Amino acid sequence: MTKNKRVxxxxxxxxxxxxxxxxITYLLAELDSLKINVKKLYLDRGFFNTPVIRWLQAxxxxxLMPAIKTxxxxxxxxxxxxxxxxxxxxxxxxxxxxxVTFDLWIICKYSKGxxxxxxxxxxxxxxxxxxxxxxxIYQDYRKRFGIETSYRLKNICRIxxxxxxxxxRLLFVGISFLLVNIWVNLLWLRISRKRKGSRLIYRILxxxxxxxxxxxxxxxxxxQVVESIYIPSG
Numbered sequence: 001m002t003k004n005k006r007v008x009x010x011x012x013x014x015x016x017x018x019x020x021x022x023x024i025t026y027l028l029a030e031l032d033s034l035k036i037n038v039k040k041l042y043l044d045r046g047f048f049n050t051p052v053i054r055w056l057q058a059x060x061x062x063x064l065m066p067a068i069k070t071x072x073x074x075x076x077x078x079x080x081x082x083x084x085x086x087x088x089x090x091x092x093x094x095x096x097x098x099x100v101t102f103d104l105w106i107i108c109k110y111s112k113g114x115x116x117x118x119x120x121x122x123x124x125x126x127x128x129x130x131x132x133x134x135x136x137i138y139q140d141y142r143k144r145f146g147i148e149t150s151y152r153l154k155n156i157c158r159i160x161x162x163x164x165x166x167x168x169r170l171l172f173v174g175i176s177f178l179l180v181n182i183w184v185n186l187l188w189l190r191i192s193r194k195r196k197g198s199r200l201i202y203r204i205l206x207x208x209x210x211x212x213x214x215x216x217x218x219x220x221x222x223x224q225v226v227e228s229i230y231i232p233s234g
Contacts, residue, residue: 006147006149007180007184007185008150008177008180008181009031009034010026010027011173011174012026012027013166013167013170019051020046020047020049020052021051021055024047024052024056025055028061038062039062040062040063040064041056041061041063042063042065042141042144042147043063043064043065043144044066044144045066047065048065048066048068048126050092050094050098050099053100053126054100057100057128060129061128062129062130062131063126063127063130064125064126064127064132064137064140065126066123066124066125066141067104067124067125067126076090076124079104079124080106080124082108083108083120085105085106085107085134085135086106087104087105087106087127087134088103088104088106089101089103089104090103090104102126103127104124104125105124105125105126105127105134106123106124107122107124107134107138108121108122109121109122109123125137125141153183154176154177154180155176156208156212157176157179157180157212158173158176159175159176179212179215180208182211183206183211186206186211187201187202187203188201191203
């Protein structure tokens with residue numbers, strides 16, 4: 001995410017043998033080859049484990065991720081109390097020589113009837129060298145939800161297939177992300193205007209489905225549409 005532009009820079013097929021640390025290392029290496037500096041990593045709760053936290057701390061990269069609320073009486077659930085947000089050092093220990101300590105941020109939010117929920121909701125985050133505060137960290141992490149938006153856009157472009165070849169299916173996913181990136185770039189360069197402090201983008205004037213329709217028309221014009229099949233007699 002930069003200048004309100006969300007683009008997908010790398011994808012990777014995940015094998016059963018792949019570890020979370022290996023996946024992060026691969027993706028960070030891709031960014032490094034593009035000479036892109038990471039100001040802050042937003043990760044989902046699937047990366048909440050000792051090796052990942054320890055590895056990112058060793059790399060000294062600012063990151064933010066939700067913690068999994070473990071434990072019944074102990075663990076992280078013991079901190080889900082009170083009416084004020086706070087942060088506290090916390091240590092995960094897997095065995096005698098395998099532990100990691102990090103800052104745990106416990107955020108209290110009042111539901112106010114949203115989604116038929118009332119009372120206090122607790123959100124817990126792991127933060128490392130993140131320049132934010134207790135009042136803003138919840139909104140800060142919501143920036144990561146743009147990733148889910150990119151997935152939905154990708155699904156609009158994705159080629160449908162019954163083929164079970166994982167390489168081919170990954171190729172189709174890559175093409176769909178590339179189409180989304182092209183659309184984002186066109187919006188930024190051609191369907192927007194500069195204004196003080198930011199850029200006004202007219203997404204409603206050029207939706208992704210409209211760009212796909214243009215591409216479809218161009219392909220049909222060049223390669224023609226097959227409307228019938230002639231079976232030779234005899």
